[in-house]
Amino acid sequence: xxxxxxxxxxxxxxxxxxxxxxxxxxxxxxxxxxxxxxxxxxxxxxxxxxxxxxxxxxxxxxxxxxxxxxxxxxxxxxxxxxxxxxxxxxxxxxxxxxxxxxxxxxxxxxxxxxxxxxxxxxxxxxxxxxxxxxxxxxxxxxxxxxxxxxxxxxxxxxxxxxxxxxxxxxxxxxxxxxxxxxxxxxxxxxxxxxxxxxxxxxxxxxxxxxxxxxxxxxxxxxxxxxxxxxxxxxxxxxxxxxxxxxxxxxxxxxxxxxxxxxxxxxxxxxxxxxxxxxxxxxxxxxxxxxxxxxxxxxxxxxxxxxxxxxxxxxxxxxxxxxxxxxxxxxxxxxxxxxxxxxxxxxxxxxxxxxxxxxxxxxxxxxxxxxxxxxxxxxxxxxxxxxxxxxxxxxxxxxxxxxxxxxxxxxxxx
Numbered sequence: 001x002x003x004x005x006x007x008x009x010x011x012x013x014x015x016x017x018x019x020x021x022x023x024x025x026x027x028x029x030x031x032x033x034x035x036x037x038x039x040x041x042x043x044x045x046x047x048x049x050x051x052x053x054x055x056x057x058x059x060x061x062x063x064x065x066x067x068x069x070x071x072x073x074x075x076x077x078x079x080x081x082x083x084x085x086x087x088x089x090x091x092x093x094x095x096x097x098x099x100x101x102x103x104x105x106x107x108x109x110x111x112x113x114x115x116x117x118x119x120x121x122x123x124x125x126x127x128x129x130x131x132x133x134x135x136x137x138x139x140x141x142x143x144x145x146x147x148x149x150x151x152x153x154x155x156x157x158x159x160x161x162x163x164x165x166x167x168x169x170x171x172x173x174x175x176x177x178x179x180x181x182x183x184x185x186x187x188x189x190x191x192x193x194x195x196x197x198x199x200x201x202x203x204x205x206x207x208x209x210x211x212x213x214x215x216x217x218x219x220x221x222x223x224x225x226x227x228x229x230x231x232x233x234x235x236x237x238x239x240x241x242x243x244x245x246x247x248x249x250x251x252x253x254x255x256x257x258x259x260x261x262x263x264x265x266x267x268x269x270x271x272x273x274x275x276x277x278x279x280x281x282x283x284x285x286x287x288x289x290x291x292x293x294x295x296x297x298x299x300x301x302x303x304x305x306x307x308x309x310x311x312x313x314x315x316x317x318x319x320x321x322x323x324x325x326x327x328x329x330x331x332x333x334x335x336x337x338x339x340x341x342x343x344x345x346x347x348x349x350x351x352x353x354x355x356x357x358x359x360x361x362x363x364x365x366x367x368x369x370x371x372x373x374x375x376x377x378x379x380x381x382x383x384x385x386x387x388x389x390x391x392x393x394x395x396x397x398x399x400x401x402x403x404x405x406x407x408x409x410x411x412x413x
Contacts, residue, residue, distance in 0.1 A: 011040065032119055034079070035072040038063065041117060042110050059106075066091055066103045067110070076114055079124045084111075092131035100134055140277045141286045141318050149273050161265055163230045164248050167193075168280065170220055172287040172304050175258040175280045177213060180204050183231065184243035191224045192216050199255055212305040288316035293323075 001009065043060065050056040070087060071079075084107060092100050111125040142150075147169060154162040168178050176198040185194045194216045198208045208214045219227075227247070234241050240253060250256040262279050270278035284304065291300045301312040 008040070032076050033072065034074050034076060035068050037076055037114060037119060038068055038110060041119070042113050045113065046109075062099065062102060063106050063110075066095070066099070067107060076119055079111070081124050081127055084125050084128050088128060089131045092134050095135070097134040097137050101130065104128060104130060138277075138281075139285070139318050140282050141289045141320070142275065142278070142282065144290060146273070146275055147286065150269055150275070150278065153269060153273060159230065159233065160248060163226055165283075167219070167223060167227070169283055169287060170223060171217055172284045172291075174198075174209065174213070174284070175261075176200055177208065178280075179246075179248065179255040179258060179261075181247045182243065183241055183245055183247055186224075186227055186231075186247065187216075188224055188228055191219055191221055193219050199258075202257070204255070210305060210307045212307055215305065217303075217305070285316050285318065288312055289318045289320065292317055 043063075047056055050059055088100065088104055088107070091103060095103070107128065108123075108125045111120065111123050114120045115123045151162060151166055151169075154165055164178070167173065168175075171193065173195075177195050180197045180199040181193070181195070182197075185196055187194060195208070195214055197204050197206060198213060199205070206214075230247075231241050239245075239249065246253070246255055248256065258280070266278045266280075269275070288300055288304055291303065295303075297309055297313060300317070301309045304312055304316060306312045306316075
């Protein structure tokens with residue numbers, strides 16, 4: 001074995017020798033701290049599952065900042081459910097909802113691993129719950145008019161930004177997918193955009209956020225023509241339009257920085273148009289929300305390139321007040337009439353009632369005769385029924401119908 005492996009093996013043996021063996025044979029060691037276990041036993045096993053160096057850095061930072069820094073010197077055997085739940089509740093007051101959920105997941109994974117490696121006899125994090133009062137997640141969405149206003153303003157300011165944002169809006173692209181697009185990714189004849197790379201903090205990577213990120217996506221026919229015109233414009237300006245050149249290059253021909261573009265273009269645009277907020281996340285959420293009236297949920301999932309439809313519906317799609325009101329009005333219309341367009345015009349019963357089997361026809365006839373006899377014994381009503389009495393009329397009608405159906409069932413038996 002290597003020197004590093006030898007050191008790790010030695011540490012493991014020392015831990016076992018200095019620990020205390022309990023009845024079930026597991027090692028309960030008072031010298032193993034939370035910080036030591038995370039760095040030496042948990043992270044080495046999990047790093048192989050994390051895609052990309054940057055992803056590993058982010059996860060390590062979250063674990064260090066929200067768990068290790070607070071529990072560094074605490075012995076593993078001293079943890080209990082109360083301590084962990086209390087820590088998570090405090091994090092919920094200052095951290096975002098997504099971050100709290102991540103930390104809970106890491107917390108449970110760490111202690112489950114400690115039990116699996118015989119450092120603990122019982123998992124104290126198994127029953128830790130998500131705090132109820134989590135900070136609200138940003139759910140800002142824009143309207144079609146606001147999106148069109150943003151495009152109109154960009155058309156007056158910059159052809160590049162106008163094409164770039166129009167492409168981002170129509171296909172709900174992530175900025176990590178949008179900025180590293182090269183001209184070889186634009187298949188003009190097929191009207192397809194072939195996403196081959198993503199970018200994160202200036203590093204171009206051959207993989208994306210999800211398995212569906214690296215794929216081919218269709219683009220609108222008119223937008224394909226506008227991209228071709230944008231390419232011709234770059235040629236006239238003496239810019240590089242070779243297959244490896246970027247479609248939306250920065251000042252020195254490299255991909256633009258996402259953060260810089262957001263501050264320099266999108267934030268400025270939101271301020272000029274008095275929009276509540278405008279960034280790439282808001283655009284994606286808006287397109288998922290507005291797009292639900294343009295296609296099936298699975299179509300929107302494909303456009304967003306989510307691995308699960310639940311991500312599209314539960315995280316990105318938002319409920320809009322006009323749509324809720326329209327749904328409620330539709331339901332009410334169905335309740336008080338025969339359809340959403342109001343009561344149907346009167347029709348000839350002989351032509352509208354479908355044919356019935358002979359036995360059923362006789363039963364219905366007897367029931368109708370009994371109902372008519374009961375009706376003839378009642379005093380005549382005025383033709384117009386007051387609005388206040390409408391509810392009573394409906395209940396009386398329902399009672400008669402139930403009685404008629406009861407007679408019909410007896411006759412059929």
